[in-house]
Amino acid sequence: MIIEITLQDLNPQKFIAEKVNEIKASAGDGVAINALSGGVDSSVVTMLGHRALGKQLRTVFIQNGLMRQGEAESVSAIFAKLGVNVEVIDAQNEFLYALKGITDPEEKREAITGTFYKKVFGRIVRESGARFLLQGTILTDIDETVAGIKRQHNVFAQLGIDPQEAFGYQILEPLVQLRKDGVRATGRALGLPEEMFNRIPFPGPALAARIIGEVTAEKLETVRKATSVVEKALCNRGAFQYMAILHQDRVTGMTNGKRDFGQQIEIRCWDSIDARTATPTNLPFEVLGRLANDIISEVPGIVSVTYNIATKPPSTIEAV
Amino acid sequence: MIIEITLQDLNPQKFIAEKVNEIKASAGDGVAINALSGGVDSSVVTMLGHRALGKQLRTVFIQNGLMRQGEAESVSAIFAKLGVNVEVIDAQNEFLYALKGITDPEEKREAITGTFYKKVFGRIVRESGARFLLQGTILTDIDETVAGIKRQHNVFAQLGIDPQEAFGYQILEPLVQLRKDGVRATGRALGLPEEMFNRIPFPGPALAARIIGEVTAEKLETVRKATSVVEKALCNRGAFQYMAILHQDRVTGMTNGKRDFGQQIEIRCWDSIDARTATPTNLPFEVLGRLANDIISEVPGIVSVTYNIATKPPSTIEAV
Numbered sequence: 001m002i003i004e005i006t007l008q009d010l011n012p013q014k015f016i017a018e019k020v021n022e023i024k025a026s027a028g029d030g031v032a033i034n035a036l037s038g039g040v041d042s043s044v045v046t047m048l049g050h051r052a053l054g055k056q057l058r059t060v061f062i063q064n065g066l067m068r069q070g071e072a073e074s075v076s077a078i079f080a081k082l083g084v085n086v087e088v089i090d091a092q093n094e095f096l097y098a099l100k101g102i103t104d105p106e107e108k109r110e111a112i113t114g115t116f117y118k119k120v121f122g123r124i125v126r127e128s129g130a131r132f133l134l135q136g137t138i139l140t141d142i143d144e145t146v147a148g149i150k151r152q153h154n155v156f157a158q159l160g161i162d163p164q165e166a167f168g169y170q171i172l173e174p175l176v177q178l179r180k181d182g183v184r185a186t187g188r189a190l191g192l193p194e195e196m197f198n199r200i201p202f203p204g205p206a207l208a209a210r211i212i213g214e215v216t217a218e219k220l221e222t223v224r225k226a227t228s229v230v231e232k233a234l235c236n237r238g239a240f241q242y243m244a245i246l247h248q249d250r251v252t253g254m255t256n257g258k259r260d261f262g263q264q265i266e267i268r269c270w271d272s273i274d275a276r277t278a279t280p281t282n283l284p285f286e287v288l289g290r291l292a293n294d295i296i297s298e299v300p301g302i303v304s305v306t307y308n309i310a311t312k313p314p315s316t317i318e319a320v
Numbered sequence: 321m322i323i324e325i326t327l328q329d330l331n332p333q334k335f336i337a338e339k340v341n342e343i344k345a346s347a348g349d350g351v352a353i354n355a356l357s358g359g360v361d362s363s364v365v366t367m368l369g370h371r372a373l374g375k376q377l378r379t380v381f382i383q384n385g386l387m388r389q390g391e392a393e394s395v396s397a398i399f400a401k402l403g404v405n406v407e408v409i410d411a412q413n414e415f416l417y418a419l420k421g422i423t424d425p426e427e428k429r430e431a432i433t434g435t436f437y438k439k440v441f442g443r444i445v446r447e448s449g450a451r452f453l454l455q456g457t458i459l460t461d462i463d464e465t466v467a468g469i470k471r472q473h474n475v476f477a478q479l480g481i482d483p484q485e486a487f488g489y490q491i492l493e494p495l496v497q498l499r500k501d502g503v504r505a506t507g508r509a510l511g512l513p514e515e516m517f518n519r520i521p522f523p524g525p526a527l528a529a530r531i532i533g534e535v536t537a538e539k540l541e542t543v544r545k546a547t548s549v550v551e552k553a554l555c556n557r558g559a560f561q562y563m564a565i566l567h568q569d570r571v572t573g574m575t576n577g578k579r580d581f582g583q584q585i586e587i588r589c590w591d592s593i594d595a596r597t598a599t600p601t602n603l604p605f606e607v608l609g610r611l612a613n614d615i616i617s618e619v620p621g622i623v624s625v626t627y628n629i630a631t632k633p634p635s636t637i638e639a640v
Contacts, residue, residue, distance in 0.1 A: 105572065105581075212569045212570075212571070213569070247567070247569050248568075248569050249532045249533070249567050249568050249569045250425075250532075251532070251635070251636075251639040251640070252425065252635075252636040252638065252639060252640060253633070253634045253635055253636060254632070254633040254634050254635075254636060255634065257633075259636070261425070262634070266626055267629075279609075280609070282605040285602040288629045289599075289600070289629060289631075291629070292629040292630045292631070293630075293631070296630060296634055303630070303634045303635055304628065304630045304634075304635045304639070305628070305629050305630040306586055306626035306627060306628050306629060306630075307626060307627050307629050308624065308625075308626050309587075309608045309609060309611070309612040309625050309626060309627050310612045310613075310616060310623070310624045310625040310626075311609075311612070311613070312574070313573070313574040314573045314574050314575065314582070314616055314623045315571070315572075315573055315574075315623055315624045316571075316572040316573060316574060316579070318572065319571040319572060319624070320571070320572060
């Protein structure tokens with residue numbers, strides 16, 4: 001039974017001290033490893049682990065080819081400034097190969113999870129000799145897994161899978177009592193720069209979750225560019241999360257006065273406290289119009305742009 | 321060479337008198353036939369033909385199963401009040417059969433056009449002995465066909481196909497010098513009721529153009545319901561055209577707290593003068609939110625709703 005620590009009840013400095021001690025006590029003089037994705041949760045866990053274990057902790061960033069533009073470089077640069085060395089592992093081809101031909105969202109997630117854990121990260125962990133894995137699981141992940149809403153690759157324990165047996169290491173989840181707001185407050189107290197601990201959520205399957213249908217290198221490039229335009233345009237709107245989704249459906253458009261089939265980008269921008277429920281952000285219409293024009297002019301192949309106007313529930317935050 | 325009559329230059333009563341005379345002169349004492357779809361163009365042509373030919377004109381409404389809810393009934397009721405008898409021909413199964421398995425938009429249009437002309441309407445025309453076909457082609461149809469933007473089933477002559485040879489009758493197109501605004505003014509002058517001559521445009525392939533992917537009876541029912549909700553909600557906003565589009569892409573949603581894949585409706589609402597260019601209507605955000613909620617609660621299977629924010633060009637008004 002996990003006891004929630006709400007933002008109101010959270011004393012970040014006390015929480016950090018306790019978790020640093022717990023991690024130290026668990027790991028002893030063993031080697032620990034963690035995968036940093038650049039998201040809030042894994043960034044906070046990296047800092048906690050670094051405080052607890054210093055050089056006993058090995059932090060890797062797996063470049064799966066599904067991340068934002070320049071993500072590996074900017075994340076490792078930020079952590080370098082904080083004294084944390086991040087190893088970037090290039091595994092783009094392994095992920096693309098695993099995703100080839102897959103259109104079902106569930107199989108897509110499984111291909112990414114399988115490639116990440118069993119193939120890439122599993123190999124690194126086995127070769128490293130690390131026995132302890134630090135993970136950024138938060139309470140919402142567990143809620144949603146239990147409810148069957150979302151498969152979480154990072155909650156084996158809660159799903160009744162023995163991580164010791166499955167992957168040969170012990171999982172430490174210091175953030176499991178917090179929700180996103182608590183994680184952010186902890187990140188702030190850990191000295192993470194604003195841009196890092198206050199980042200909008202990014203899904204585990206990353207841009208693969210923003211592509212409806214098969215994931216290809218070309219579609220990744222398209223949705224990556226659209227994501228960059230959307231994030232730049234909406235970062236100062238105070239929204240909880242915002243994204244570009246590349247649809248598989250083709251829609252009619254005109255290129256040089258001729259009828260042509262093109263691709264559609266759906267923009268979602270959410271107001272939410274903890275992702276459990278969410279409503280579309282009331283963005284000024286001229287902001288939406290400018291954003292649509294920017295996407296069409298900057299992202300090749302896009303002839304149509306929509307804005308999500310449904311709430312969660314019954315929608316979900318991500319489309320895939 | 322067709323000489324455009326702009327709204328400014330149009331004298332509706334003079335135009336009507338001229339066209340009535342031209343139709344009389346062309347048809348002589350022959351039988352004419354026209355297919356009334358319920359749209360503005362075919363409604364105006366029906367009235368012009370009725371004035372010119374009276375009982376020499378036979379007007380049929382082909383129920384293709386792709387129209388709005390209750391369309392055949394309401395259209396024939398309106399014309400009955402104006403003294404025009406409309407024959408409703410039930411051909412729903414023929415159209416559904418022709419559309420089976422087709423996902424390509426162009427093939428979809430061809431299946432509908434072929435079924436309409438060669439099968440259903442062709443049969444009626446051949447059996448009727450009519451030699452003259454009245455059609456509501458307008459100037460924009462011809463522009464777009466020439467530009468290759470849209471295949472128009474009603475512009476055989478402009479495409480170099482001899483309609484005499486192709487279908488055994490002569491096509492009369494009294495509205496070919498007008499654009500949509502001129503057609504509306506003519507409809508007003510002909511005494512058509514407001515709800516009829518001032519209707520928003522509806523595409524030739526009807527609801528089949530509002531379904532991305534294969535057209536089935538079930539999807540038609542879904543998009544018909546969504547269309548009804550959208551038209552009811554947006555009819556007083558002064559927009560040029562508004563529609564619901566059923567996507568083929570499945571998106572994640574939640575039903576009873578469980579993850580589930582659902583369907584998405586895209587709403588498009590356009591400001592435009594003549595459909596050549598168009599911009600999305602700046603609808604209040606609460607109107608969009610209410611509309612999304614209404615669609616989700618009234619249309620089974622829908623978990624997500626978007627609003628189009630791209631302009632034409634490069635988008636087109638319809639998606640298929």
